[in-house]
Amino acid sequence: MTQTGWLHKLSRAQARELPAALWSFVFFFALLAAYYVLRPLRDEMGIQLGPDALHELFSAVFLTMLAIVPVFGWLTRRFERRHLLPWLYAFFIINLLGFYEVLMLSGTQSPWVARAFFVWVSVFNLFAVSIFWSFMADLFTTEQARRLVGFIAAGGTTGALTGPSLAWLLARPIGAKGLVLVSAGLLTLCIVSSLALRRWASSNPRADACQQEPASPAFSGNLWSGLLDVVRSPYLLGICLFLFCYSLLSTFLYFQQTELVPQHISNSGERTQLLASVDLLVNVVTLLVQVLAFGKLIERLGTRALLITMPVISVMGYNALAMSPVLSVLVTLGVLRRAGEYAISKPARETLFNALPVEQQYRAKNVIDTLVHRTGDTSSAWIFNGLRSLGMSTSQISWLAVPISLVWLVTAWKLGGAAERQAPPNAPK
Incomplete structure (x- = not known):
């Protein structure tokens, strides 16, 4: 089989779609690699600031998001995403170059630089990934997306493994300033990819471009209608409680990390390397579970069993950390919780929305994934x-x-049972 034949088989792309599939793979790879190069540096700056400042930073991230959402909405209404995208990523690169210049002058020890960088990276991650998938939705039809999304997502997974690897290798040789430039370089590749995809889209317009119908009234509800759905439904309130318990425990662990890590490692470069190695391990474990185990687990054990997995690990893990509050126990619990969330808990949680009426699925999910989740953090x-x-x-x-x-365990057990009772006969139990 020729090289092109292997690419077609691997990506499931037709001949005319292959360039778009490959550029989308590169785009998502570069985007997540750029973020994961910065993430250990952001967490290191959080450690430098200490837990006393982190609650203010979390609030700043939340308020910044609330301020940016209407601005981004206005931009997307005024400009097509395919034309807007390169300018947005160019804006991100300019921000990083600005941080580079500031770091050259003040270093990483300036508390105000650390605060600004922490908030910027947190907000950048949320919006950059969201913009990417919105762009993919503009490029491909539903039928194309079903074939290509796995291959494109694999690009992101590869980037999520490459980013922390680069941070681990380069943290001490080139320092924080160098990592910022590496991330900026990867975002430049995002711009190149978006321009290539824009050219492809101009030559290959969507087959349904002239046939798209207005959105059904069922999907036209705003944030307020979704919030009313949540308040009126004990089932949705249960999902909110599940998510709040997860956020509360994750925040506890994150803050404890900012206390324990500097007690054991005094050098900033070494701390950045440790955080990068943790990110790498989390992504490797996540990938292995997703590829080798999740489908079989949910088919054999059902939604309820997977939902209670992380609460059970948390009960045991926090018992261990309470009895032995040392770095090795904290890192082990952190890796298990994050990998378990990405590979098991979050995919299982997504299936809970399948039990809702169609008109509620999107409205309620939007509220829970944005307002409820960030308020919980x-x-x-x-x-x-x-x-x-x-x-x-x-x-x-x-x-x-x-x-x-x-409490999280009991909530997960009840939610899983409710979802399984409402599932179609042929759905995984």
């Missing part, structure tokens, strides 16, 4: 800060996390 940061102000130690907060994990 922000409020969790303030809760942790309040506990620390009361003088609670890492061990005591870990003991407090155990009953929260049990």
Whole structure:
């Protein structure tokens, strides 16, 4: 089989679609690699600032998102995404070059630079990935997306493995300033990819471009109607509680990381390397579980079993951390929780929306994934800060996390049972 034949088989792309599939793969690879180069640096700056400042940073991320959403909405209404995209990524690159110049002058020790960088990277990740998938939806029909999305997502997975590898290799040789430039270079590849895809789209207009019908009224609900759906439904409120418990426990662990890591590693470059190696391990474990195990697990064990997996791990993990609040235990629990969330808990949680009427699925999911999730992150940061102000130690907060994990476990059990009772007869139980 020729090289082109292998590419067609691997990507499931037809002849005219292959250039778009390959550029989309490169685009998503470069985007996630750019983020994961920056993520360990962001977390290192969070460690430098300490847990006392993190609750304010989480609030700043939330407020910045609220401010940017209407601006982004206005831009997408005024300009086509395919024309807007290169300019947005160019804006991100200019931001990174600005951070590079500031880091040259002040280094990574400036608290204000660290604060700005932490917020910028957190917001950049949320919007850059969202913009990418919106662009993909503009390029491809539903039928094309079903064939190509796996191959394109594999580009992101490859980038998510490459980014922390680069950060681990380069953190000490070139430092924070160098990593910022590496990320900017990867985002430049995003612009090249978007321009290539724009040219392809001009030569290959969507087959349904002239046949698209206005959105059904069922999908036209706004944020307010989705919020009303959530408030009126015990099932959706249960999903909100599930997500809040996850956010609360994740925030506890993140804040504990900012306390324990500097106690064991004093050098900033070494801390960045550690954080990069953790990101790499999380992504490797996630990929292995997704490829080798998730489909079989949900088919054999059902949604309920997968939903309770992470709460059970949290109960055991926080018990271990409470009894032995050391870095090795924290890193092990962090890897298991993050990999388990990406590979098991989140995919299983997504299936909970299948039990809803079609008109509620999109409205409620939009509210829960944005407003509820980010509100949970922000409020969790303030809760942790309040506990620390009361003088609670890492061990005591870990003991407090155990009953929260049990509440999460009971919620997951009930949600899984409710979803399985409402599932179609041929759906996974």
